[in-house]
Amino acid sequence: xxMEATRYDDGTISYPGHPRSRNGxxxxxxxxxxxxxxxxxxxxxxxxxPPGVREPNHLAIVEFDVREVVDDGETSVRALVQLTDGxxxxxxxxxxxYTEELREPGAGIREPDSQDWDGYRFEPV
Amino acid sequence: MTESDRVAVIGASMTQFGQREEWILxxxxxxxxxxLEDAGVDADEIEHLYVSNMTSGEFEGMTGVMNALAHDIGxxxxxxxxxxxxxxxGGAGIYAAWQSIQSGASxxxxxxxxxxxxxxxxxxxxxxxASITHPVEYKAGVTLPSFAGLTARHxxxxxxxxxxxxxxxxxxxHRNGVDNPxxxxxxxxxxxxxxxxxxxxxxxxxxxFCPITDGSAAMLFCPESVAQEYTDEYAxxxxxxxxxxxxxxxxxxxxTVMGGVVESGQGAYEMSGYGPEDVDVAELHDMFxxxxxxxxxxxxxxxxxxxWELVEEGYTERDxxxxxxxxxxxxxxxxxxxxxxxxxxxxxxxxxxxxxxDRQVEADVGLCCNVGGFGNCVITTIMEAAR
Numbered sequence: 001x002x003m004e005a006t007r008y009d010d011g012t013i014s015y016p017g018h019p020r021s022r023n024g025x026x027x028x029x030x031x032x033x034x035x036x037x038x039x040x041x042x043x044x045x046x047x048x049x050p051p052g053v054r055e056p057n058h059l060a061i062v063e064f065d066v067r068e069v070v071d072d073g074e075t076s077v078r079a080l081v082q083l084t085d086g087x088x089x090x091x092x093x094x095x096x097x098y099t100e101e102l103r104e105p106g107a108g109i110r111e112p113d114s115q116d117w118d119g120y121r122f123e124p125v
Numbered sequence: 126m127t128e129s130d131r132v133a134v135i136g137a138s139m140t141q142f143g144q145r146e147e148w149i150l151x152x153x154x155x156x157x158x159x160x161l162e163d164a165g166v167d168a169d170e171i172e173h174l175y176v177s178n179m180t181s182g183e184f185e186g187m188t189g190v191m192n193a194l195a196h197d198i199g200x201x202x203x204x205x206x207x208x209x210x211x212x213x214x215g216g217a218g219i220y221a222a223w224q225s226i227q228s229g230a231s232x233x234x235x236x237x238x239x240x241x242x243x244x245x246x247x248x249x250x251x252x253x254x255a256s257i258t259h260p261v262e263y264k265a266g267v268t269l270p271s272f273a274g275l276t277a278r279h280x281x282x283x284x285x286x287x288x289x290x291x292x293x294x295x296x297x298x299h300r301n302g303v304d305n306p307x308x309x310x311x312x313x314x315x316x317x318x319x320x321x322x323x324x325x326x327x328x329x330x331x332x333x334f335c336p337i338t339d340g341s342a343a344m345l346f347c348p349e350s351v352a353q354e355y356t357d358e359y360a361x362x363x364x365x366x367x368x369x370x371x372x373x374x375x376x377x378x379x380x381t382v383m384g385g386v387v388e389s390g391q392g393a394y395e396m397s398g399y400g401p402e403d404v405d406v407a408e409l410h411d412m413f414x415x416x417x418x419x420x421x422x423x424x425x426x427x428x429x430x431x432x433w434e435l436v437e438e439g440y441t442e443r444d445x446x447x448x449x450x451x452x453x454x455x456x457x458x459x460x461x462x463x464x465x466x467x468x469x470x471x472x473x474x475x476x477x478x479x480x481x482x483d484r485q486v487e488a489d490v491g492l493c494c495n496v497g498g499f500g501n502c503v504i505t506t507i508m509e510a511a512r
Contacts, residue, residue: 014376016261044274045327050252053266061275061375080375082265102264108252115260
């Protein structure tokens with residue numbers, strides 16, 4: 001399992017990847033974010049969760065510093081992730097922990113076979 | 126439509142918002158027929174009929190609502206189209222109706238927005254709405270309220286804004302809703318109650334969120350030359366524009382800027398010739414209290430990070446410099462997805478033609494901003510009183 005961000009010809013990076021960058025540039029490579037730590041930009045604990053989602057659900061927008069693996073262009077990329085628990089603060093450094101099922105497939109409206117359901121939860125380093 | 130014609134609104138209506146026994150087709154027909162009656166126009170005069178609706182298929186198992194509505198209200202053989210732009214379906218319907226008149230394709234266009242939601246559990250409704258999200262967002266279990274919690278925390282921390290300022294948005298809009306006979310909640314709620322209510326998406330609490338709602342609203346559009354055959358009191362669509370921001374919310378450069386709000390606002394200002402300083406009253410998409418701040422800033426009513434100060438000063442109160450959400454907003458009036466943008470238009474129409482009753486403010490120019498998703502798509506409309 002990887003957590004792949006996409007690099008584009010215009011120097012931008014996005015997670016998840018898209019067929020083209022926000023400026024219309026083509027993909028030129030990927031970066032596996034699961035090999036990096038990240039910084040919490042903001043977080044929330046959701047207490048009213050939809051079917052198939054743990055309750056409470058701890059979520060964060062985190063930012064990965066990827067300057068070690070890119071030569072030019074953008075050097076950071078953000079992701080929305082689950083946290084292992086709500087014991088975090090903005091600015092904390094967090095690392096990924098693989099989880100087989102972030103959400104129960106088929107419990108909600110989304111067709112189970114239309115996407116994958118495993119991924120990473122993040123916890124303070 | 127003559128060359129000098131402008132697009133006019135000659136009628137408007139909204140049903141009672143809240144928990145209704147009626148299903149989607151009945152709600153749409155109620156608002157549509159009330160609107161025609163308000164304008165004194167017969168159904169067989171309708172050339173285009175647009176229905177703003179996000180999820181009747183998912184919520185009720187009822188699709189094809191636009192054709193069904195044309196039949197139900199006697200508008201055959203009008204051209205019909207359903208407009209789905211998630212929570213901004215209503216605003217997108219205004220844009221579609223404006224285009225139909227402006228292009229000359231129609232001389233009488235009825236727009237009806239509606240949604241039936243309350244028969245579903247909160248979890249089911251939340252999941253249906255969250256189905257707009259990207260697979261990586263969906264599997265994380267994100268909901269629209271949790272986007273609001275993430276954004277609110279970032280805003281409060283970055284701009285050193287007090288938590289109470291968000292509660293004051295909710296309190297103001299509930300106060301305004303008391304005077305709206307169609308609002309879901311007509312009850313004042315004080316700041317202390319809001320701050321003591323259960324956490325939904327930390328730091329936001331129950332009263333920072335709009336309710337789940339059934340309801341419908343309608344507007345009738347025609348060229349100004351046709352409007353004058355029916356009435357002296359009508360509104361003009363002075364400017365309207367729509368824009369799209371990233372589908373994936375965390376990919377935005379600045380989490381406190383909604384690009385769709387900025388872009389659609391600039392487009393509507395440019396078309397109308399008005400600027401933020403000319404707007405006398407505004408309906409903003411307060412699905413969550415934090416959105417009122419982001420739209421005030423995106424539309425140029427406040428500098429970035431300073432909207433909360435205006436709310437603290439009473440600038441957006443009904444007797445303030447810029448009354449915001451005189452209808453009670455989505456917060457108090459309710460948020461039947463496809464109807465909400467149309468209901469915003471109804472409020473601005475009533476304000477500029479002087480039919481807002483106890484909610485009336487002094488207004489020649491009004492603006493409404495309808496947000497889809499968490500800023501994924503936005504429509505801004507500016508209306509003015511006919512002169």
